[in-house]
Amino acid sequence: MPDSTEAGLVERISGAVHSDRRHDSAHKHVTGEAVYVDDIREPAGLLHVYLGLSDRPHARLVSLDLSAVKSAPGVVEVVTAADVPGVNDVSCMGRHDEPLFADDLIEYAGQPLFAVAAETREQARRAARLAVATYEDLEPVLTLDRARERGTVVFPPMVLKRGESDAAIAGAPHRLEGRISIGGQDHFYLEGQIAMAVPGEDDEVLVHCSTQHPSEVQHIVAHVLNVPANAVAVEVRRMGGAFGGKETQANLFAATAAVVARKTGRAAKLRPDRDDDMVITGKRHDFEVDYRVGFDDDGRIRGVEFLFAARCGFAADLSGPVTDRALFHCDNTYFYEAVTAKSLPLKTNTVSNTAFRGFGGPQGMVAAERVIEEVAYAVGKDPLEIRKLNFYGGEGRDLTPYHQTVEDNIAPEIVSALEERSDYRARRDAIRAHNARGGWLRKGIALTPVKFGISFTATQYNQAGALVHVYTDGTVHLNHGGTEMGQGLYVKVAQVVAEEFQIDIEKVRVTATTTGKVPNTSATAASSGADLNGKAAQNAAATIKERLIGFAVENWGVPREQVVFLPNRVRIGNQEIPFGDLVRTAYMARIQLSSTGFYKTPEIHWDRAAGRGKPFYYFSYGAAAAEVTVDTLTGEYRVDRVDILHDVGHSLNPALDRGQVEGGFVQGMGWLTMEELWWDQRGHLRTHAPSTYKIPACSDRPRIFNVHLLENARNRKDTIYRSKAVGEPPFMLGMSVLHAISDAVASVGDYATCPRIDPPATPEKVLTAIESLRAGKRQA
Template identity: 65%
Template sequence: MNEVLARGSDRSHDDQAKVEGAAALSDAHEHAPVHQPKRHDSAHLHVAGRAPYTDDLPEPPGTLHAYLGLSTIANGRIRAIDLEKVRRQPGVRAVITGDELSHNDASAWQIGDEPFLTTGKIDFLGQPIFMVIADSRKAARHACAHAHIQYDEEAPILTVDEARDAGGKTVIDGMTLERGDADAAIAGAPRKLTGSMLIGGQDHFYLEGQIAFAVPGEDGTMTVYSSTQHPSETQMLIAHTLHRPAAMVTVEVRRMGGAFGGKESQANLFAALAAFAADRLGVPIKIRPDRDDDMVATGKRHDFRADYEVGFDDDGRVHGVKFVYGARCGFSADLSGPVTDRALFHCDNAYYWPAVRAVSQPLFTNTVSNTAFRGFGGPQGMMGAERVIDEVAFATGLDPLEVRQRNFYGEGDRTTTPYHQQVEDFILPRIIDELLESSKYEHRRKALQEANRSARGFKRRGIALTPVKFGISFTATHLNQAGALVHVYTDGSIHLNHGGTEMGQGLNTKVAQVVAAVFGVPLEQVRITATSTGKVPNTSATAASSGADMNGMAAKIAAETIRQRLVDYAAEEHGVPAEQIAFRESNVLIGNREVLFSDLVKEAYAARIQLSSTGYYRTPKIHWDRASGKGHPFYYFAYGAAVAEVEIDTLTGEYTVERVDILHETGKSLNPAIDIGQIEGGFAQGMGWLTTEELVWDEKGRLRTHAPSTYKIPVASDMPREFNVRLADWARANEPTVFRSKAVGEPPFMLAMSVFHALSDAVASVAHHMIHPRLDAPATPERILMAVERLRAEAKTES
């Protein structure tokens, strides 16, 4: 091919065809760095233990350490506080209380309901009251224990039921979604039922806890290294706290050791208090709570109670449904409004409800203010939908999968969601068909049911297939924007910065692949740098599964701007049409010449062509009117399905997950290796939420599950003995997303509903599937055992 290209401009028609073929080949290769299973950019550093996190940063001379003094009651007022003994402890340099903060508001919306350090009212056990600054973290922590605080204590409100009984005070207004007349549809249906389900919360249990390191600079500036998912929000909150313009505050995030939503708003308190202390004392300040205090003092996934009423027919088709989702939100709004909104957005999961009304109740409780967590309320909403489907299946005696399929979204008038958005790309039927075949679901279900019927021992097996339809976008429309910064240096190397944060999910790698694809260079040629508010301003949180979608597109736009400048220069300099210029494999094809990318960059620099650009992207088509409950809040939907098979011990309630088969779509995956890893990890985390991870508060409001010894996340032995994960590689985004890929952060989390329903199926077998187990989540061994005993007793009574 190079010989052909070397012949010059006097080419025959055959030669021209070869050149056009070369250009086409170039286009085919242009995207080579994307859609490939590239390793995580920091994987080698993680494995070697050389990836620096915030706590690993060198501490300048004079660095001091902060620790928080926490309340020991859940509800009441501070009657008297004596911190003199705290101040006299060795190494203590300062003690700061809320009275010293002229801007004492850590709330995400700046509505004044969440003080950094409370000055009077105590709303949960573990609420920060004061901060100690000392020579070492150990000294600061030790000093906090010497506070003498007297309280006027009141009985706390701890659960959804208690909150309702106390009048149903909410931390923010709830929302109602309605389409059709649900009351009339239920009343007119041949059959109807009501029920409720408790859905537990979940601790984020990130490997790296909350931490911030504030370093004061010249002339009142402040740099804060924070483990935050939302650097711009953290920056603004610090600026408010210090009464400085945002331009004087820089927040930097190289990487986080996990976050899962727990660092979207909750990191702000630690960053702002560290900055306040650093500004007050004029020295660097680091703050990092112990794991126990982190779990006690920071928000979690919301507990929900889902109440439902459904009308249906003997064929298992739902005619109308009503939901009320009550959420334990804690003492302040935090992100409970959008979390409970998203629960309603997903009260349909994959199902068309002909008539529906769904209501959210974001309830005040004397517990830590709950916050964002992977799925952001969507999983709780979907659990309500799946419970309704399961109840209908038991009531009609039909296979739950058959009932699911009969109620799927379809064509014609079966495409409208409860929030009046049309489902235009419903690909679940194909996913289900392929998964049924690959998992041999029907054969295994029949064999399993026969084995359960003939079993003489105490083991029972269950199997379930559950679908996932998850909406992608922030429902707060203004957050659907992103920026990026790309520099090309004269040696051809590329500097990339964007507004997303890396928390282990591979976002930086994916965005770098996009930039490498635009320039036709190897991935290794793109250098990713720490997220900084000083480089890309006004960023949205890395959340809502939109990190790669938005930041990848912003980086693509920035890179394409530079590439177009290079094309324009090359076309003019070499006298060839722009369409005959292509970038591939570190080279640039310019008509009949092929030059190194780095050589073209040097030429362009010498010709004074700008080699730097910003990129900006805002998600199109989306809009939402919360008041009317109507709009187009999601850019697209992501789909998947899972089959889980479990075995339970009916004498102890213990169980094992025997096999899981997953088929999930990520559009045209930017990086299949990372996406499969996210699917596996999301599934494992979702399984933990629904099976082992139980949050327990005692009657005083004390969190009893506040450490690895009392809070059980999944371990290796909890994973499926056979675990098959595949991408639906035929799927493509129906919208022009970045290289037609789709989000993968949150949707796989809900695939774990299959495990919960398989456990329910196994429990139901002890009563020959005549009684619905009505399991609550998490389905711990204790709950499994109690359900088994209850079903046996009910079956005996009925017989």
């Protein structure tokens, strides 16, 4: 169906697509009325569950004395690996390498050993600390250096190759090489991990869980309980943030609650403290990226090689796909004449890292931007000039390292538009003049682009289902497989259904995502939520609409073209009747008013072994210009101004999309500048609470923050109403702040040397880079 604007409608329904619409739960968020899992009315007899954790990163569990735990006040049950009815495994992707409870081998400090269920949460929490474990210590692998020496991978590495990179680098007029260390990141969702399992009749169980992937939780719980999938229902109304941290990590908490519920016959809820949540759950992968690049006098890249070594943790989790996607984005917006990129997903005795907004893509793009920056300093040019020189563009310069043709490249026009909108040139000249006067406060500016591939690289995940009911009063019930984590997916899909029927959005009610209504769904991830579920819901609504049209044609004896859906009414021939009246009349004639819908992304395919294919349906683009001030005495800095221009196609809801761009940028900035994970020599995570782990606060936001969506943009692909994904791509706009800091620091050395500041660019790292440049200048 064409956009209603294209159809020439003057009237607009309330909440139609392409219009600003508030988040459906916004008023509940601010008043506290929004119901999260911990707010659900607790069933009678509910047990509270807490986990007992290992103290060692790598050891044999010689004995586990739980006698004091079992006799503690209020304790009803204690469960270990021996109490698991099915398979003691909560791993994703069928790897069978992540036990629910460690039985013999301990592989990271904080690994769950048992669970205790008590009448109150405080009783369970206190009892869990009474266990006495005896270990036989084994040598842990905690760092990437040690992991490189050991060489054990959790997933087969991947190679992308186009052309002969080694020869291209060797034959280039200039060459350089280096390594960038890229830190990890904790998801730090506002709502922590939580699950409540309610036993039903026979072997049934209902699981309320904060998860992005209800179908996977359903599969894991069934697997652990040794029951069929149809005995497990998983329901998710909303999450208080997720960012990828609830794609696979929710499995353990849901399965534990379910095991307790099965064994006791009582409902069970598990909500860990923030400290334990951060210790138990995986993070964004930290990487060490080695690069070699050959380039000409102008700064055009002739050949490049990357090796992406990632600290993955003790189990595979999603490390294979994450490191793959890092390779997919090692080009960002740049064409490499010859390229080889390899992944190295290394096993370590730390918590298994997992999905995080961008899913490896940000790490690949940070490496690409480091290469651009290095080349710029080597040839003595503004990094923006080197970026533009190396953009994809035109036939012969449009093939990615994975052999997909870039058909929709708008990076040059976005960068050009932002360069003008932000007055980049004049400001850069003014900043250079300011820094030339000396002083402790130095300024920096950078403009960085983003190109992000949209689709799951595992082709089978690019599918979605939906269920739509139309009731006889003209209201609509909508359910789909996507989950709501604050991003506004529910209201966007409701807007799609309202648009299809041409009814006000207030008449569309979206109900909690549940495996009992829409089966076999993919995770709400990879920025695919609106693309997939919007199309599936549109398909379901269109089926019902076709039935209503057919009924009208038959009942009123008019040609099909004389049945037109108008705002809240339908024109049939020369009369107009309210939508609800048509529905009631159709019901009396026994017309089916319910339908499922389905969608699968077309065109995509991927051969991992060959490193070739079309893994992405389209690309999302954006650019950000950031200006900072750095105190060269302390390494501290502030973000003075940020200008963003981002492409969301023909936005379904500009207000929500703008919010996603703003939030994504701030989160990306936090990752690259201040969020730092640190493990001690015993393998214990020491940054496990707000007191030790710093995330951006209100005072860290840019003083001037100009965010614009690309005007008159339309997706060339047949996405839902020609919109584009917005969840992940804006995250990488934060790279502009990292490079603005680098620009300011470089002024200390008269812009002669690339500062090579590894993210996160904490004040300590910034000050170290400043002192290094000062020392080099004195020696010169």
